[in-house]
Amino acid sequence: MKVIAFNGSPRKKWNTALLLEKALEGATAAGAETELIHLYDLNYKGCISCFACKKKEGRSYGKCAVADDLKPVFNKVEGADALIFGSPVYIGDVTGEMRSFLERLVFQYLTYTDPPDSMFKRQIKMGFIYTMGVTEEGMKQIGYPRFMDMISMFMTRTLGPLEALCSFDTLQFDDYSKYVATRFDPEQKAKRRREVFPMDCQKAYDMGQRLIKG
Numbered sequence: 001m002k003v004i005a006f007n008g009s010p011r012k013k014w015n016t017a018l019l020l021e022k023a024l025e026g027a028t029a030a031g032a033e034t035e036l037i038h039l040y041d042l043n044y045k046g047c048i049s050c051f052a053c054k055k056k057e058g059r060s061y062g063k064c065a066v067a068d069d070l071k072p073v074f075n076k077v078e079g080a081d082a083l084i085f086g087s088p089v090y091i092g093d094v095t096g097e098m099r100s101f102l103e104r105l106v107f108q109y110l111t112y113t114d115p116p117d118s119m120f121k122r123q124i125k126m127g128f129i130y131t132m133g134v135t136e137e138g139m140k141q142i143g144y145p146r147f148m149d150m151i152s153m154f155m156t157r158t159l160g161p162l163e164a165l166c167s168f169d170t171l172q173f174d175d176y177s178k179y180v181a182t183r184f185d186p187e188q189k190a191k192r193r194r195e196v197f198p199m200d201c202q203k204a205y206d207m208g209q210r211l212i213k214g
């Protein structure tokens, strides 16, 4: 079993990356082979609307035709048994890098038929880890579940079932005293990091195991 995780944060050792590492630890413990790909290390853009993936009898029908750093990544996806995505919330959505990646990943498989179908010819299990500065109540009030549901809908339609995990009220800086950030209470942030983040890590680990064991 092969599991690939995609880090949509520019930071390689912070909240999102740590949770993805935990999820992969869980998958490894369940017997999977794993790989973590940092999207910010790759050169690519979002979908360029060339429609080569939809062209009748086209050479690239059902496959993204753009030859950039995502091409080998998409080849790996074809052979994977589970995928785990991780993104911080940036301005009320996933990061630009994750967004561009999802456009390219999903759109190549989505058919413009009625009803819509998928050219990805099997079902793959997926997890999505979102990290964010707001509290759980805050995220509901602002309405983040809407964009998360939209991502789930498109991904389920094309690739397979997806479960989501949210880590709220994350620690953003090592030292809050160095930044203008009076909205946050550094002690409360440190306490949450000590007491709640480890539980989020455990949830990520369990998710990784579940994706392999079922």
Ligand SMILES: Cc1cc2nc3c(=O)[nH]c(=O)nc-3n(C[C@H](O)[C@H](O)[C@H](O)COP(=O)(O)O)c2cc1C
Pocket: 009, 010, 011, 014, 015, 016, 017, 087, 088, 089, 090, 091, 092, 093, 131, 132, 133, 134, 170, 171, 172
């Ligand atoms: C550019 C930028 C925009 C952000 N926008 C939001 C936001 O809209 N809502 C939110 O809850 N947190 C927001 N945050 C906070 C991050 O989502 C949060 O700190 C996240 O856990 C960072 O992930 P990382 O530690 O893996 O980089 C933002 C952070 C940055 C840098």
